[in-house]
Amino acid sequence: xxxxxxxxxxxxxxxxxxxxxxxxxxxxxxxxxxxxxxxxxxxxxxxxxxxxxxxxxxxxxxxxxxxxxxxxxxxxxxxxxxxxxxxxxxxxxxxxxxxxxxxxxxxxxxxxxxxxxxxxxxxxxxxxxxxxxxxxxxxxxxxxxxxxxxxxxxxxxxxxxxxxxxxxxxxxxxxxxxxxxxxxxxxxxxxxxxxxxxxxxxxxxxxxxxxxxxxxxxxxxxxxxxxxxxxxxxxxxxxxxxxxxxxxxxxxxxxxxxxxxxxxxxxxxxxxxxxxxxxxxxxxxxxxxxxxxxxxxxxxxxxxxxxxxxxxx
Numbered sequence: 001x002x003x004x005x006x007x008x009x010x011x012x013x014x015x016x017x018x019x020x021x022x023x024x025x026x027x028x029x030x031x032x033x034x035x036x037x038x039x040x041x042x043x044x045x046x047x048x049x050x051x052x053x054x055x056x057x058x059x060x061x062x063x064x065x066x067x068x069x070x071x072x073x074x075x076x077x078x079x080x081x082x083x084x085x086x087x088x089x090x091x092x093x094x095x096x097x098x099x100x101x102x103x104x105x106x107x108x109x110x111x112x113x114x115x116x117x118x119x120x121x122x123x124x125x126x127x128x129x130x131x132x133x134x135x136x137x138x139x140x141x142x143x144x145x146x147x148x149x150x151x152x153x154x155x156x157x158x159x160x161x162x163x164x165x166x167x168x169x170x171x172x173x174x175x176x177x178x179x180x181x182x183x184x185x186x187x188x189x190x191x192x193x194x195x196x197x198x199x200x201x202x203x204x205x206x207x208x209x210x211x212x213x214x215x216x217x218x219x220x221x222x223x224x225x226x227x228x229x230x231x232x233x234x235x236x237x238x239x240x241x242x243x244x245x246x247x248x249x250x251x252x253x254x255x256x257x258x259x260x261x262x263x264x265x266x267x268x269x270x271x272x273x274x275x276x277x278x279x280x281x282x283x284x285x286x287x288x289x290x291x292x293x294x295x296x297x298x299x300x301x302x303x304x305x306x307x308x309x310x311x312x313x
Contacts, residue, residue: 003102004028006302007093009082010109010241012039013288014278014295016066018107021299023073027306030076030101031067032093034241038063039111039279041288048139050289062288082244087271105306107298108245108257108269108276112238112286117149121205122234129211129231133286134158141231143167147214149202150235151175156184158235163193170227172197174219197227205232240280249274256283265305267298275302 005027008015015031023029041047041059048056067077080099085106086092093101114132116122122130131137134148138161146166148159151173159171171188176198178185188194197216204215206226213228240255250258250270257276262268267275277294279286 003090003104004030005103005306006030006105006107007032007091007101007103008107008109009093010034010039010107010111010278010280011067011077012041012063012109012111012278012291013066014111014291014298015039015107015109016063016070017292017295018109018277018299018302019070019075019295020066020073021296022107022302023070023075025299025303026074027303029070029074030078030103031070032082032095032101033077033079034081034110038067046140047136047288049135049287059288084244085248085274087248091273104273104309105302106274107295107302108242108249108274108280109278109291109295109298110241110280111291112240112256112279114234114238114286115236116234117202117236119202119205121207125205125207125211128209129207129229130205131231131233132235134161134233134235135287137231137233138162138165141166144230145228146170146231146233147172147197147202147227147229148233148235150237151178151180152235152237153180153184154237155235156180156188158233159194160187160191162233163191166193166231169194170197170229171195172200172202172214172216174201175199176220202232238279238286242280249276252283254283257281265301267294267301268305273305 008031011033019031041063046056080095083096084094091103142165145168147170159169162169199220200216202214203217206213217224242255275298277298278291
């Protein structure tokens with residue numbers, strides 16, 4: 001029976017960076033790519049804030065190149081979705097198709113899915129005016145009009161960030177007061193370029209090849225109006241892709257994986273031999289470069305942990 005040194009679950013920047021490090025360290029590595037190989041990066045048209053690419057790089061190309069790099073060092077990439085992890089003498093990774101992979105260690109790099117509004121054309125217009133990341137796409141809306149959907153800390157932060165570039169920012173919230181911290185609220189309310197649209201929800205995205213305007217409904221009066229905008233930034237949160245490890249490793253209330261209790265191996269979870277990295281851990285910074293750094297740290301911790309263990313041949 002083939003036993004891998006590590007199975008990395010997730011093929012975004014965190015998982016692929018971890019795979020580059022573990023495979024280069026001559027650890028038998030397999031990456032389970034999931035149902036969207038490359039993760040959230042694949043829906044980012046151009047990444048201008050990933051170091052080393054002065055002209056920017058497409059998100060899909062970035063993760064494709066990372067994958068090639070991991071394979072060059074000997075990592076295997078396997079399509080599939082993990083159904084369950086069994087914690088036995090070694091870990092058994094059970095895929096949805098019934099395949100079982102045995103491994104000495106695991107890296108959880110499953111990421112987090114941006115929450116969307118569920119409107120028609122929303123997914124089709126991602127990269128054409130619809131975005132879930134102001135720091136990724138904000139600079140493309142210089143001197144334009146944009147809308148941010150949400151009322152929490154992230155929504156306020158994204159609105160303030162976009163105000164650096166955009167001519168005007170609508171902050172559309174379904175309630176009559178923001179849910180953000182007092183500090184974040186003040187920053188948004190004090191920014192002259194930001195206009196609050198209270199008690200309102202976007203009910204339609206208007207535009208065929210790109211976002212041209214939004215139909216907004218006031219949920220108190222029922223009044224509908226059209227807001228001409230060039231972009232819509234959805235900032236209503238992320239959902240960590242961690243359902244399959246509930247009851248196995250310690251999770252926060254919102255589903256993010258808890259790490260950091262082992263001071264010597266800070267990326268280890270509550271289960272010895274299972275490490276975690278990237279957006280499934282980091283509840284604040286949903287950035288590719290941070291996820292990649294987390295993946296490198298998890299790989300280094302894993303390599304140290306495996307080096308101290310005795311395994312049967």
